[in-house]
Amino acid sequence: MAHPYGADRSVDLPGWKSAASHLAAFVIAILFLSSGVWKIIDPFTWRTMVEQLKVPYALSMPLTLSLGIGETFAGVLILLPRFRRWGASLAALLLIIFMIYMSVNYGALAGKDCSCFPWVKRTVSPGFFIGDAIMLALALFAGWWSPPAWGVRSAAVVLGAVAVFSGVSFGVNAARQSGVKAPDAITVDGQPYSLRYGNIFLYFYDPLCSHCDAAARKMSKLNWGDTKIVAIPTNDPQFAASFLRDTHLKAVTSLDVQALRKIFPFRDPPFGVALHNGREKAPVTRFEGNEPDETLRRIGFVQ
DSSP states (O other): OOOTTOGGGOOOOOHHHHHHHHHHHHHHHHHHHHHHHHHHHSHHHHHHHHHHTTOOHHHHHHHHHHHHHHHHHHHHHHHSGGGHHHHHHHHHHHHHHHHHHHHHTHHHHTTOBOOOBTTBOOBSSHHHHHHHHHHHHHHHHHHHTSOOOOOHHHHHHHHHHHHHHHHHHHHHHHHHTSSOBOOSEEEETTEEEEOSSSEEEEEEEOTTOHHHHHHHHHHTTSOOTTOEEEEEESSOGGGHHHHHHHHTOOOEEBOOHHHHHHHSOOSSSOEEEEEETTEEEEEEOOOSTTTTHHHHHHTTSOO
């Protein structure tokens, strides 16, 4: 029997164009699926990255989840020939919007990390736009040299499945953000340092990071009361003492960054973890505007 959608749903393309469409679609699908699924399975890390790209805190998580769903949906659609034109259009739209946003904010974001793909390290620079332009061209080629899309209901089912996956993943990650048990003790100045009792704030920082420096100077002016601060340099530990001296942050230093980072994962510093009696009470990811002051006051870590 003939296909129910008839001949008008097919396009007689030369073999090389069909092959090029499949290849371009495969490349874009891999890129978009890896980026989208990464956001879905690790939304809290990505929220921090999104905030570093000047997205307001109130919008950072909704945007992270929306991008994760949109990129994953585009990756699935472009991989399947019957949906390819729709997937290519969505991928192209996301790329154009992203390029426009980065162009408008280029002055503030130049040099910042923008690694959307797990295995590719990128920063905001002229090369960043060249890479996105190449991806845009591939998406357009994949869609242009493919048959007309059909099957709206089936595509909606795919979108629903991606959205459900995102919701479940967010719930699991949200549960993990609270109550994680810290090690009983870490090493401070060569001696065991207990994390089991009272309020302890773990501050992960890069001694050469201006954002980390500004955050530490800001926190040094807070009234911490009985809360103890443990500062953990993520690299260049030889500068830890001068960092605390220059920022006036009253803290002890631990170099157990690898062990702590396995338990409290994050991408880039500054990053904080509020511990109460040895368990995580709240992650602290924002260090701009009224944060982390408001979060620390809300959970009772500063007065």
